[in-house]
Amino acid sequence: MLAQQIFNGLALGMGYALIAVGYSLVFGILRLVNFSHGAIYAFGAEMAMVFIGLNFGIVPGIIASMIVTGLLGIAIDKVALEPLRKKHSMPIASLITTIGISNIITNLLIVFLGSEKRNFPQLFNSGSVKIGSVVISSTQIMMCVVSLILMGVLVFIVYKTKIGLAMRASEQNAKAANLMGINVNFVISFTFFLAGMSATIAGALVGGYYQIVYPNMGFMAGLKAFAAAVLGGIGSLPGALLGGLIVGVSESMAASFIGSTYRDSIAFVILIIVLIVRPHGLFGRKGITKV
Template sequence: MVTKKRWGERMVMEQLINGLTIGIIYALIAVGYSLVFGILRLVNFSHGSVYAFGAHMSLLFISMEFGIVPAIIASMIFTGMLGIAIDKLSLEPLRMKGSKPIAALITTIGISYIIQNMLMIVFGSETKSFPRLFNYGTVRIFGVNVGSTQIAIFFISLVLLVALTAIIHYTKVGLAMRGVEQNAKASYLMGINVNRVVTFTFFLGGVSAAIAGTLVSGYYQMVSPGMGFMPGLKAFSAAVLGGIGILYGSVIGGLVVGISETFAATYLGGSYRDAVAFIILILVLLVRPNGLFGKKGIKKV
């Protein structure tokens, strides 16, 4: 009886660790949604495809024998530039024309499919193998064997999330971002280049997506053009769950989604893991429409 109990406790701990690993990745992707929404009040549905683009860039540079770290850095730069291109070529012209928000929303959906199809043309539509990252064996934590890859994913993502928080709260550009978030017109009158702030925001979103895509590809050892669709939806759910536009809310939301889907896959079956994230989202929004940490009455001026 004791053995069975210990086995059950070990099983729970394993799933909790797996859930935290996946959840911190969702949090990293969700931050990209929250950054853009906080500035523009726009849901950037191309973010999932940007995530897939970042993974493919890492694979490209790794195959060119750049080395793991240089390849990830190059992927971050190129994916950040893609984020800037998305804003400059499609969204900024809409803002200049004073288009309705629905036009920008539909545009991001179209961009998502354009990026996905471009990846298919350049890299092929089939699933490709990706080298395992940070494979240094296992570590025993609380009686459970945890892979070094999982530990690396968690701490790298955590460090990046802390760095993003520090940038937003303790730098001049972060102050400008918060000013534009509160009142874009007043920020412009105070001498802040609003378009430059938006561009920087898209760059940060691209960087976080590139790191997330690379870490996930290294964890599952595979990459494909459509890999960003479901993680993008789950990350969006995580952002809404925590309160979209709230950075720490995205982190909490990502962890909740990751842990819930891991336990669902274990105890209900793998076919239910995707549905559970959205069920939790719906239940939370029925109680708190603005998410766990969202504020009421937020208006974009």
């Protein structure tokens, strides 16, 4: 049972890691916790459901939803956050704005798509693999494979491309980067686009895993992913991956050995313990301000 729950937790943790990546990307550039990211994750899952329902096919439908959700991320920044930056508003103003945006997105999903839970198609159905007494489904395997591939792509973009260099320069000193000819506003928009795309893939994978989506699915998942991002060191992509896996495995263990009632709280218990012992997270750098 222990080995089985570890594998179940790893698959679940990969979904949290992909959501946590969005928190880390935006925080790395703006030093802002984007609390609308959980709602963006739900929006991406719902859009994937809509496009697949329109007979786009599973892969084209997910790609289309990634683009739409990425554009939503850009719109959030351009409409609500960029004007606050231009007015040099206090950081708390942007934080509260993202909370408001989260509620707006969720309510719009309820208005246009309804509040009921809907069946999401199973993305992978190739049976299962049995290793001893441990049964690993094809869905769990593919969740891990797709998540690792996406994580590798994001790391490559951030550390091996020109736009990634511009992102890291903007993270270090936005004013200096602007003076060196870097379009910081474009870099920020691109970061929100990447965060939206990763959230959509997470929403599609988790929706396919549980075969269900609904407008409020991003609330608790977003909080757990935020806990994973802070646990790993918010702003660090490897930290987001490790934090997501720790949260996923811990949740799976808690559901099996303590009771499903406590599965949602275990992530925050671990977060509090880690922040007491290591305030900047497992891979975080000292000097980063936690919000």
